[in-house]
Amino acid sequence: MSSACLLSLQSDRTRTRSLSAAANWRHTRAPSNLIYLSLSEFKNKKKTRKSKNFTKQEKEKQYQKIENLFKKDKRDIRKRKQSKNDELLKELKNS
Secondary structure, eight states: OHHHHHHHHHHHHHHHHHHHHHHHHHHHHSOTTOOOOOHHHHHHHHHHOOOOOOOHHHHHHHHHHHHHHHHHHHHHHHHHHHHHHHHHHHHHHHO
């Protein structure tokens, strides 16, 4: 019987220690405007925040789109350079 009492005393001590540690943490580290959510709210919030896991094909499509954009930009730059060169050649011929 005495060992059971000792065990219950020890568990009470550890519980109060952990509670006081949690209280100290809350007072020292948590900002004053921190809102504590209930467990159900936390679970619901976790469910709503979905991370997108892209498949390989979707990733390839995205990379392809980006590469196509870069290719278009390069083409546009080449066209602009070519048109500038053409204009300069015309001016030289006319003068």
